[in-house]
Amino acid sequence: MEKPVIQIESLTKVYSLDSHRRVDAVKGISFSVKQGEIFGLLGPNGAGKTTTIGMLTTRVRVTSGDGFIAGISIRDEVAVKRLIAVVPQQNNLDRSLTVRENLIFHAKYFGVPKQEREQKADELLEMMGLKQRQDDYVRAFSGGMAQRLMIARSLMHEPKILFLDEATTGLDPQSRRLLWDKVNELNAGGQTIFLTTHYMDEADELCHCIAIMDHGKILAMDTPGNLKKMVPGGNRIELELKDVSDALIDGLQKLDRAGEVNRRDEPDKVVLSIHGDQTMMAGIMRVAQQAQADVLGVKLHQVTLEDLFIHLTGRRLRD
Template identity: 55%
Template sequence: DTKQKVALKRKIAIVPQTMTLDRSLTARENLIFHAKYFGISKQQRDTNADELLKWFGLKERENDFVKSFSGGMAQRLMIARALMHKPKILFLDEATIGLDPQSRRLLWDKIMDVNKTGQTIFLTTHYMEEADVLCDRVAIMDEGKILALDTPANLKKMIAKSNKVETVVMEAKPDFIKDMKKLKSERFKQEGNHLFLYSEDGKTLVPKIMDLAAKHKVGVSGINMDATSLEDVFIHLTGKEFED
């Protein structure tokens, strides 16, 4: 019923990926207006606004109009506004999309600070590194279906326990590829002249790859070894590259 809907709205807050601040108002006015909507007393909304503006590094700009804010500042203010009524659950939809790397990292720090207070956060993101850094549990979805749900560490163990070895060759000769697939690994993947092997001990593969390259007279322009990423898991589960 209506009372239940009103009660539910008081317990949640949503920060959409599009900017919904009133650009004709100041930063502080945006927060105060939001708090008034939820019936928060003047004393409490002033206190909340002071705390959140300071917390998100916007106190010195509280009386500036939002239209003068950068994308990163506006995004921080949107999260601050969402927290004005002390919600139980905070939903962040693509919170860092369109931000430069520095602004994105700053917002990551603020999101982690909010989470450390005990705030429950649901985050949707296309940035797999972001999910890895910020989330305790990650659900990988494709076409509206949850394909896997676990901690980032456990998800990455699904396809390899530790390393991804990338070999960049001048020419991907069929016989060389055939022998590469015979090497002991959990998985092999080819993307043009970029060859990937996933193994618990990637270091032991490097000399074997070089031996095979010499045997088949294949030029190697580089070998890189990285830890398996959530993007690798996404591709493994969906069979397609991650889309923006």
């Protein structure tokens, strides 16, 4: 993971609806993606994720700024197309072809020699768990299978970068999980992956680096761990009690990194909130025991990317 394989400089897209109405979909974004990375663009609907992928994959015309794929400008459509593969949001498999034919035809189009494409098809069908279905037509395919086939097809010409646009939207939890496994497997084999998602758990789990996008701008970009550190307060543990004594508060304040124990009174319990993570659990219970506190429950609240999004925008990520 070293040299940038994607570099974007002030990339901008304005869609003109008519002579006086325009949509500023992407507002001069700049960032780079390293080779071998799983990079995620995370943001709500309408943030500009698909438009960004569209420009990087030459489907959408750039309004201003530039982007480079392995050093080649995205304005050089023909050269860039050879280096990339895109799995779009919508299923665009050829329904008149079988599973295997979908792969072979794609490879033919990219000029992959016969023996190589047959071998590559075997390999990818196996990997994506579609070998048994290779002679079926894709009409009856579930969303999960269609996504796996679209990924297999996109990899037939061995792209340098794989672009996945909302690959798991609409999938059931099991198919989603399976697709995550496949993405990780591909990346372990060296594949650079650029994905978009509006699921914060997906970005958190899969990506080495995440750019948070909203209203055409990048609000923050870093590793999931560093992004979550940006949330004020951070992780906390909540101790639910029948009653609270001064001895307990004193003891907990000594454990708390910020020395700040927050108290919240609820109908039949008192909740004390302490900054920290699971490593402090044992210490908290020891203090509670020493203070002879009546503990009703302990909850660990881990910061999520959703918390960061709310912190940055004042809104929730999901609509």
